[in-house]
Amino acid sequence: xxxxxxxxxxxxxxxxxxxxxxxxxxxxxxxxxxxxxxxxxxxxxxxxxxxxxxxxxxxxxxxxxxxxxxxxxxxxxxxxxxxxxxxxxxxxxxxxxxxxxxxxxxxxxxxxxxxxxxxxxxxxxxxxxxxxxxxxxxxxxxxxxxxxxxxxxxxxxxxxxxxxxxxxxxxxxxxxxxxxxxxxxxxxxxxxxxxxxxxxxxxxxxxxxxxxxxxxxxxx
Numbered sequence: 001x002x003x004x005x006x007x008x009x010x011x012x013x014x015x016x017x018x019x020x021x022x023x024x025x026x027x028x029x030x031x032x033x034x035x036x037x038x039x040x041x042x043x044x045x046x047x048x049x050x051x052x053x054x055x056x057x058x059x060x061x062x063x064x065x066x067x068x069x070x071x072x073x074x075x076x077x078x079x080x081x082x083x084x085x086x087x088x089x090x091x092x093x094x095x096x097x098x099x100x101x102x103x104x105x106x107x108x109x110x111x112x113x114x115x116x117x118x119x120x121x122x123x124x125x126x127x128x129x130x131x132x133x134x135x136x137x138x139x140x141x142x143x144x145x146x147x148x149x150x151x152x153x154x155x156x157x158x159x160x161x162x163x164x165x166x167x168x169x170x171x172x173x174x175x176x177x178x179x180x181x182x183x184x185x186x187x188x189x190x191x192x193x194x195x196x197x198x199x200x201x202x203x204x205x206x207x208x209x210x211x212x213x214x215x216x217x218x219x220x
Contacts (some may be wrong), residue, residue: 006118006209013214025106027081028053028099036037053099079110081212084129090203091179095196115203132169132196139191
C-alpha cells in the first residue's frame with residue numbers, strides 16, 4: 001500500500017474507539033483528515049467533536065459534524081490524532097502542522113489518546129524529526145539561544161503563524177533519550193508556550209498501519 005493508503009487504514013481503525021453519544025476529540029493533519037472523513041458515517045451517533053485546529057474545524061463543519069468548544073466539555077472519552085514520530089513507550093513528537101498547543105490541551109482533557117499513523121513514524125529514539133516549539137513572538141531570539149544551549153539547532157519556521165498568533169521554532173539535531181525530562185525543561189523557558197514532545201501525556205493506544213495490516217500497541 002502507498003503511504004496515504006496506510007494513513008487511511010490507521011484512521012478508519014480508530015473509528016471503533018468512538019463511543020455512542022459521546023464527544024470526540026479530533027486532532028490535525030493528513031492522517032486525521034481520513035478519520036474526519038470516516039467520522040461522517042457516525043455523525044448521527046455522536047454529540048459532536050472538539051477540534052485542535054482551525055483546519056480540522058473547517059473540515060468537520062463541511063461534513064456537518066458539530067464542533068464544540070472545549071470549555072463546554074467535561075467528559076471527553078477519546079482523542080484521535082497522528083504523530084510525526086512515536087517511540088516504543090508511545091512518547092511522540094507532534095507539531096509538524098503547527099497545532100501542537102491545542103493538540104496538547106485536548107489530549108490532556110481526554111481519557112484516552114489514540115495515536116494513528118503509518119509505520120514510517122515509528123522510531124527507536126525520538127529526534128530525527130525536528131522538535132517544534134511554539135513561542136511568543138517577542139521571546140523568539142531569547143528562546144532560540146536557550147534551545148541552542150540544549151545542543152540542538154533552532155530554526156524559525158518561515159512564513160508561519162500558529163492559530164494562537166505565535167511562531168514555531170523547529171529544533172533540529174537532537175537525540176531525545178529522556179523525552180519527559182526534555183519536555184519539562186523546554187517548557188520552563190520563559191516565552192515558550194509549549195513544545196511538541198508528548199511524553200508526560202503520551203498515547204494510550206497506537207494504531208500503526210503496516211503493509212500486513214493495522215497493529216495495535218498499548219502503553220506499557
